[in-house]
Amino acid sequence: MMALTLAQLAAAVDGALIAPDDAALADPTHTVDGPVETDSRLVVPGALFFAMRGENTNGGLFAEAAVANGAVLVFTEERLALPVPQIVVADTLYALAALARAVVAEVRAAGTLRVVGITGSNGKTTTKNMLRAILSAQGPTVAPQGSYNNQVGAPYTMLRIDEKTRFLVVEMGASGIGDIARLIGIVVPDISVVLKVGLAHAGEFGGIEATQRAKSEIVTQLPADAVAVLNRDDERVAAMAVLTAARPVWFGLDPEADLSADDLRATSAGTSFTLLVDGLRLPVNLRILGEHHVMNALAALAVARELGVDITEAISALEGVERAERWRMEILTRADGVTVINDAYNASPDSMAAALKTLAQIIEPGQRSVAILGEMNNLGDYADDEHDRIGRLAVRLNVQQLIVVGHRARHIHNAAGLEGSWDGESVLVETADEAYDLVNSRLRAGDVVLVKSSNAAGLRFLGDRLGEVQA
Template sequence: MARVIALTLAEVAEIVDGTLRLDGTTATADTLVDGTVTTDSREIVPGGVFVAKPGEFDDGHRFAPSAVELGAALLIVEHPLELAAPQVVVADSVAALGALASEVVSRVRAHGALRIVGVTGSNGKTTTKNLLRTVLERVGPTVAARASFNNEVGAPITMLELTDETRFLVAEMGASGVGEIARLVRLARPDIGIVLKVGLAHAGEFGGIEQTVRAKSEMVTDLLETDVAVLNADDSRVVPMADLTAARVVWFGLGDAADVRASDLVVHARGTEFTVTVPGGESARVRFGVLGEHHVMNALAAIAASVELGVPLASVVDALEHVTLAERWRMQVMGGRDDVTIINDAYNASPDSMSAALKTLAQVKRPGSRTIAVLGEMSELGEFSGEEHDRIGLLAVRLGISQLVVVGQGARRLHISAINEGSWDGESAFVESADEAFDLVVSSVRPGDTVLVKSSNSAGLRHLGDRLGEWFS
């Protein structure tokens, strides 16, 4: 939930280009509101602001009476409601939410030393956002999104959490189409824009990889000469973005050309160790407790932005070394009984993150033990879906994964490709449901095994991962 900088009802109406209605209330145009802002009526607290947003399956206006009962001080609505509460009637409640957030950001910038970091990419946004929050909150009051609040609703709600004391805002910016990141950038006006990676995640929604590249590049195209673009030097789709921005570019990656680079990587079951070097030649050894070599790139992006914000490298490294989990359901290590390790990475999945998770599983295998990959569908891939599921099936075989359990019809091609590639005899099993997968894993796991659970959010396997983690705890 977000707390508005104190505004009068008249100011809110003007900011969102709405009409103020006070019928049946004791409020006046000069009444101040500074309560939390939400589109979820269940989150309303006394003095809060409820934004009634029409949705795909329901309409937030239906829940306005509940918001009033809980003490909402203001309703932002798209049509007047017969309720005894101040209302601002607007043409588009989501646009109004964005306008309100933009005004609050501007006011906080005018009053203090606010610095804003925007983060986008096909993978790693939430992890990088969380790492940055961990580093920056040691320096000063920091606001960053809850969970994956990164769309046209979640990002403004995060911005509305700013206060006059806030030093840093870390704004995660996602999109499902061209123009959406540009709108979020215009709301927040980042001082630093990070582009992590451009892959096939949500490519079906974007309409192809070229459109995905175009959308992600919106993070840096409007940056000013005084701003900084933090770009992935190892991603061939990100590198050309340097020509699209007026900002100074800081590169991160594993190669010598990167300004912020990692070397001497060592991957083990407790995380990844690497040496980071930053502009000026300063370096430090990082013992990073987040599992998976691919998360090193997220750490490098966070280091690059933090150093640009003036945080000493030693402080950045110390903060990162205290992080053991990027986010729930993201390479979350569970289990332990009978030396069985469960890695729950089923919050989301794309071809890139699925490949990275499988490679990590192979890397952390202990001598004499087995690896089991429980995999579900990678959603929103559009025309690429079939070939990408095929590719993951082949990769599982080539990495020597001991047992593959494929869950759900949406991922069945992965199972078939693994069988065709490896001519396996039961090493790949297909089941229809998470319950069947649970029974199969529990009945076949051996002491010392490492089990990865990975799928897109829509496949629901994150709960299977939790269940296996509890079973083997």
């Protein structure tokens, strides 16, 4: 974080500075610049600790551990007996956002910081990682680790910047209307990206129309000198162009988009396409698996273009990205010739369908396709129909062995049985351990195995087990 005095920090969060007995530490002009942490286990010497109050715990219980690990300042909702300064606030979540707002404003005023916000039902983390690779080659860049995109994770990322930071990339996720608006209240991006409006978390939002309204919050407050990077192929995203004063920049497979792609090809080695931009046709060879990542690459390249990055340099950086993210289309090659695609960090109807299509596309003659699928969470009233659709899709794509894990995913198995005259090609098991034993007993050299589910189903660990080197 950029250096601020204790007095500045207290003012930024509208808190009361409580000094310890040590006179040196009591000086309100004392400056701190360590990282902000909300988990005491991640605290390092010099860190600032937010004792966040959660639904089931009180972060104040971990303040002593944070100090023991080196925290030099604690933000808390109640005064604690600590040997370091503390700032007492009414609400630590509000204070975290307020501090992020103040820090971003200070850095923006002091330098050349550009802020990119990304949202979408799918692809946020992959696009963020692509942008980090491109922009890091241009200057100091801060982007979230993992999927830090909520009311804690987004400001946590913002607080990683300092006066030298040139680019800040922020994922903006939402579980309901108003969530992204609150993040926009912390920082209004110079460039906002909307990737897709799909059924991910539709149960939480209350339907896809509500999802569209929630995602549109990332562009509605943009000023006229900002840019809205929008997916021309998604009609719900395209409709957002009339909701913003910002200049729209279009990406998609539609040839009328500002950046478009053709000649798409997916293999087990990655994904290739031809980029069409500014009258040029440029080859792009991604190491990331799956044609659906072409849209993420187009969005990242559109942002880079708006930030003045040479397009050939941006492509070169993209081609160096080895994987989308841990447990996202992660390829694990075993010594016995079996390939495992571990894509079980998250799942929605769109991403599940895309993963199955990728599996079908990359199978070579003589290879067998195996899909181990678990539940897609947070679909509400859509759940049964969407799991049913995935089961039928697996049959239509000629997936040769389907293993469905867990009672809540049973409609995948049931629909697969109804779709075709299968005889054991689809099996329903209750646990990941059962799936592991079953699939290992049937695998042979050359098989390609997709493991896909929502995070809560835990199949990402099954994917890791299956991907381990087999003697």
